[in-house]
Amino acid sequence: MPTIFIDNRPYTVKKEGGNLLHACLDLGFDIPYFCWHPALHSVGACRLCAVKQFRDENDTRGKIIMSCMTPVTENLRISVDDPEVRTFRAGIIELLMLNHPHDCPVCDEGGECHLQDMTVMTGHVYRKSRFKKRTYRNQDLGPLLNHEMNRCIHCYRCVRFYRDYAGGRDLGVFASHHHVYFGRHEDGLLQNVFSGNLAEVCPTGVFTDKTFKRHYTRTWDLQTAPSICVHCGAGCNTFPGERYGKLRRVRNRYHEEVNGYFLCDRGRFGYEFVNHSRRIRQPFLSRRTEKITGHQEGTVTTEGLFKYLSHLLHFGGKVLGIGSPTASLEANYALRTLVGPDHFCSGMSESEADLLLEISRILRSGPGRSPSLRDVAMSDGVLVLGEDVINTAPMMALALKQAVKNRPMEKVKDLGIPEWNDAFVRIAMQDEKGPLFVATPDSTGLDEIAKEVFRAAPDDLARLGFAVANAIDTDAPEVTDINGPLRALTATIASALKDAKYPLIICGTSCGNKALIHSAANIARALCKTGKPASLSFTMPECNSLGLALMEAKGIRKAFKSAAKEKAEAVVILENDLFRRADEESVNRFLDSIANIVVIASVSNRTTEKADALLPCGTFAESSGTLVNNEGRAQHFFRVFVPEGMSEGKIMESWNWLCRMLAVTENTRGGTWKTDHDIAAGLADELEIFKHVPNAAPPPEFRETGQKVPRETHRFSGRTAMLANKTVHEPKPSDDPDSPLSFSMEGFGGRPPAALIPRYWSPGWNSVQALNKFQSEIGGPLRGGVPGQRIIEPKQLGPAKINKEPFFDDIPGAFNARKDEWLFVPLFHIFGSEELSSMSPSIEELSPKPYLALNADEAQKLGFTDGDVAYVYLAGKSYSLQVRIRSALPPGVAGLPFGIPPLEGLSLPSWVRISKEEAAG
Numbered sequence: 026m027p028t029i030f031i032d033n034r035p036y037t038v039k040k041e042g043g044n045l046l047h048a049c050l051d052l053g054f055d056i057p058y059f060c061w062h063p064a065l066h067s068v069g070a071c072r073l074c075a076v077k078q079f080r081d082e083n084d085t086r087g088k089i090i091m092s093c094m095t096p097v098t099e100n101l102r103i104s105v106d107d108p109e110v111r112t113f114r115a116g117i118i119e120l121l122m123l124n125h126p127h128d129c130p131v132c133d134e135g136g137e138c139h140l141q142d143m144t145v146m147t148g149h150v151y152r153k154s155r156f157k158k159r160t161y162r163n164q165d166l167g168p169l170l171n172h173e174m175n176r177c178i179h180c181y182r183c184v185r186f187y188r189d190y191a192g193g194r195d196l197g198v199f200a201s202h203h204h205v206y207f208g209r210h211e212d213g214l215l216q217n218v219f220s221g222n223l224a225e226v227c228p229t230g231v232f233t234d235k236t237f238k239r240h241y242t243r244t245w246d247l248q249t250a251p252s253i254c255v256h257c258g259a260g261c262n263t264f265p266g267e268r269y270g271k272l273r274r275v276r277n278r279y280h281e282e283v284n285g286y287f288l289c290d291r292g293r294f295g296y297e298f299v300n301h302s303r304r305i306r307q308p309f310l311s312r313r314t315e316k317i318t319g320h321q322e323g324t325v326t327t328e329g330l331f332k333y334l335s336h337l338l339h340f341g342g343k344v345l346g347i348g349s350p351t352a353s354l355e356a357n358y359a360l361r362t363l364v365g366p367d368h369f370c371s372g373m374s375e376s377e378a379d380l381l382l383e384i385s386r387i388l389r390s391g392p393g394r395s396p397s398l399r400d401v402a403m404s405d406g407v408l409v410l411g412e413d414v415i416n417t418a419p420m421m422a423l424a425l426k427q428a429v430k431n432r433p434m435e436k437v438k439d440l441g442i443p444e445w446n447d448a449f450v451r452i453a454m455q456d457e458k459g460p461l462f463v464a465t466p467d468s469t470g471l472d473e474i475a476k477e478v479f480r481a482a483p484d485d486l487a488r489l490g491f492a493v494a495n496a497i498d499t500d501a502p503e504v505t506d507i508n509g510p511l512r513a514l515t516a517t518i519a520s521a522l523k524d525a526k527y528p529l530i531i532c533g534t535s536c537g538n539k540a541l542i543h544s545a546a547n548i549a550r551a552l553c554k555t556g557k558p559a560s561l562s563f564t565m566p567e568c569n570s571l572g573l574a575l576m577e578a579k580g581i582r583k584a585f586k587s588a589a590k591e592k593a594e595a596v597v598i599l600e601n602d603l604f605r606r607a608d609e610e611s612v613n614r615f616l617d618s619i620a621n622i623v624v625i626a627s628v629s630n631r632t633t634e635k636a637d638a639l640l641p642c643g644t645f646a647e648s649s650g651t652l653v654n655n656e657g658r659a660q661h662f663f664r665v666f667v668p669e670g671m672s673e674g675k676i677m678e679s680w681n682w683l684c685r686m687l688a689v690t691e692n693t694r695g696g697t698w699k700t701d702h703d704i705a706a707g708l709a710d711e712l713e714i715f716k717h718v719p720n721a722a723p724p725p726e727f728r729e730t731g732q733k734v735p736r737e738t739h740r741f742s743g744r745t746a747m748l749a750n751k752t753v754h755e756p757k758p759s760d761d762p763d764s765p766l767s768f769s770m771e772g773f774g775g776r777p778p779a780a781l782i783p784r785y786w787s788p789g790w791n792s793v794q795a796l797n798k799f800q801s802e803i804g805g806p807l808r809g810g811v812p813g814q815r816i817i818e819p820k821q822l823g824p825a826k827i828n829k830e831p832f833f834d835d836i837p838g839a840f841n842a843r844k845d846e847w848l849f850v851p852l853f854h855i856f857g858s859e860e861l862s863s864m865s866p867s868i869e870e871l872s873p874k875p876y877l878a879l880n881a882d883e884a885q886k887l888g889f890t891d892g893d894v895a896y897v898y899l900a901g902k903s904y905s906l907q908v909r910i911r912s913a914l915p916p917g918v919a920g921l922p923f924g925i926p927p928l929e930g931l932s933l934p935s936w937v938r939i940s941k942e943e944a945a946g
């Protein structure tokens with residue numbers, strides 16, 4: 026480890042050849058910077074990170090250098106505090122401020138602006154220029170981001186993130202004389218689904234969160250807590266922020282292994298369902314409960330409610346519990362405990378429950394290990410089987426965009442170019458990409474960076490997967506009848522995966538095809554047999570899909586059947602709209618057969634309309650619990666705020682309602698549970714796989730120097746005035762017995778354990794860049810441990826043991842198109858396919874209308890052109906849908922958008938009939 030001298034004091038730094046700015050920031054020096062970013066590295070554009078370098082200890086003059094463009098060398102001597110260098114840095118800010126508007130008081134970035142921080146840090150205080158400022162026209166960039174180009178300081182971070190890191194094309198830098206413009210070629214939505222990160226990447230207020238703007242509050246007035254995104258199974262870490270009982274925005278919470286510095290746009294902008302007018306804020310009892318409670322429909326008291334619930338729960342074995350992959354482990358386990366494991370169902374569609382159970386077994390038994398998103402980004406040979414990753418696990422797609430740079434980077438390193446020298450790296454790399462193969466039914470957003478793509482029906486994708494496994498290891502079953510081009514593709518993929526140091530196979534449940542999942546597992550097994558550390562990643566449809574799968578509960582159809590068989594008299598439905606899980610007819614039949622329907626929900630839907638007892642629960646922002654992401658990492662989310670009605674017991678966390686019910690029934694396991702941590706401990710005790718779940722975050726009694734961690738900032742304002750319309754007294758902050766966090770600005774002001782960090786702030790660092798101060802190494806782990814706990818770790822088997830385990834051999838026959846029917850394949854949309862985010866107005870605006878996708882030839886044969894109306898018949902229902910021509914779709918296959926009303930609850934595999942005319946009757 027080299028020694029460098031900073032202002033004549035020796036320091037040991039980690040790596041010779043590493044980046045000097047990075048090393049100095051790691052050592053805790055406050056060197057100002059703009060264009061450098063730990064994930065985007067250095068281009069030397071802003072000239073702010075100047076330090077003075079000296080030849081040796083006798084050199085008194087030195088020279089000014091850019092620390093972000095300088096490699097660390099043994100005995101390097103620099104000064105960060107030299108007066109000349111300080112004047113230089115203040116001069117740079119002065120130049121930038123010549124044209125920057127002095128609009129901080131009305132700027133959305135104000136208070137967490139990196140430019141403000143750097144201006145204060147460099148000491149530039151007086152404006153000397155009396156000339157007019159340069160001005161620009163701003164653009165309308167759609168419902169997600171606001172554009173205020175006058176604030177630009179031309180650091181180039183935005184285009185470097187958008188184009189080079191996230192692979193976007195429609196944001197560029199346009200220049201004419203001294204007018205350098207960062208924007209689109211014309212007004213319009215930024216097409217890249219990671220565009221929201223610009224609000225954090227841009228060091229000033231050029232790109233800001235437009236959804237936040239609509240209900241703006243000063244950022245230091247936000248109450249925040251560590252949370253987890255609930256909009257897909259990737260489990261990205263977030264900081265939601267609340268003020269006046271409304272969730273105002275979501276920002277990235279750094280997790281080295283999961284989402285790093287970024288979020289996708291669904292995760293960032295999908296939060297507004299929390300404020301939706303369809304939120305349920307009052308418990309409700311239906312007319313059917315009158316004879317038990319003596320209350321009229323709609324009017325409900327806690328006493329009446331619990332009278333009804335206790336009556337109901339004494340049905341004992343005849344109560345069914347329907348859980349949910351969008352609810353926490355704690356809520357699901359409390360329900361399972363209430364009704365008993367045999368009467369608990371996962372709440373997932375039958376095919377999904379079946380596939381996820383299989384996936385969870387494969388992940389547990391190995392030998393392929395489920396990678397974190399960081400591991401995905403480090404892969405150097407990837408096969409995607411059946412998943413449109415950018416729409417089903419967006420942040421995994423962002424990781425794959427980095428993974429394809431790994432092979433070309435080896436050549437760049439051979440040229441002696443350091444990895445952090447971004448401009449040189451890109452010049453050396455040009456457009457070269459590492460091996461990524463995408464095999465899916467339809468085109469995907471990753472095709473443009475793929476080495477080769479393959480389009481086929483799910484069975485044929487599985488056959489490709491089985492053939493690749495066989496090409497890697499002949500012990501894997503052979504696919505005999507494949508044609509020449511496919512054989513060639515198989516050989517190419519097999520050889521690229523064998524050549525990779527870190528090969529990765531990605532699959533999932535999107536195609537509803539078990540053979541496809543088996544083929545992915547076979548490839549991973551075949552690679553592991555050759556001694557490669559092959560990773561096997563399955564995308565997960567919802568935020569706790571894997572958690573539920575690990576509970577090994579049955580799917581919804583089996584639950585319907587057993588309810589009918591056992592003549593169930595009551596059902597408790599947890600945060601689940603059953604009409605999205607099965608066809609309308611079966612759901613109605615099931616609900617009509619049950620005399621007592623208890624629904625715990627946060628937002629009204631078709632299922633809540635059927636409730637006899639409706640119990641309003643907190644959303645992720647008003648509740649706490651644990652979710653298991655697709656990697657198998659259990660992560661805890663904390664309540665951000667207490668919604669109106671929670672302190673009076675009208676709204677509770679789902680697990681809290683269930684704990685009350687467990688107490689009513691004097692349940693021997695759960696009757697005394699008081700907190701979600703108690704439930705997690707019960708879960709760990711009963712089911713071995715969850716034994717580490719209670720360690721996912723510090724327990725409620727955890728204190729730092731005897732204090733709780735405050736959710737409010739130390740600058741939080743209006744505490745004595747914000748409720749003045751209700752009381753002139755300053756109300757006592759709500760208690761939070763369930764966590765080591767407090768709803769207050771008082772408490773531990775230092776750096777808490779990583780899982781409890783409620784925001785990033787450090788003296789002098791008010792922007793997101795304050796994160797540097799929370800990491801043990803910049804770009805590396807957070808101080809205070811890695812948040813969350815991996816609960817799936819396959820056994821490390823030696824080659825001999827791997828040899829003994831059999832390969833899957835359920836190779837399907839080649840797909841045969843039918844004459845008058847088309848195989849339905851779901852097409853996923855980042856905006857629209859997920860239930861909760863689709864309720865956010867900005868996401869709703871970007872969601873597609875329901876449509877039918879057909880291959881061009883087939884559409885022509887049926888007499889359709891793009892935009893025509895087709896009548897589609899599926900599972901006894903007909904839909905009139907607009908035709909979209911998708912030339913990539915294979916013949917015999919019809920694509921329908923997943924989860925977009927009215928196309929919810931469709932089961933897989935299914936066949937559809939299509940007609941130009943509406944069928945009579």
Ligand code: SF4
Nearest residue numbers: 177178180181183227
């Ligand atoms: S828009 Fe923001 S990120 Fe882009 S160049 Fe200007 S200041 Fe930098």
Ligand code: SF4
Nearest residue numbers: 254257261289292420
């Ligand atoms: S990838 Fe998934 S978990 Fe991550 S931010 Fe996007 S929707 Fe949320």
Ligand code: FES
Nearest residue numbers: 069071072074093
């Ligand atoms: S941070 Fe070094 S030149 Fe911009």
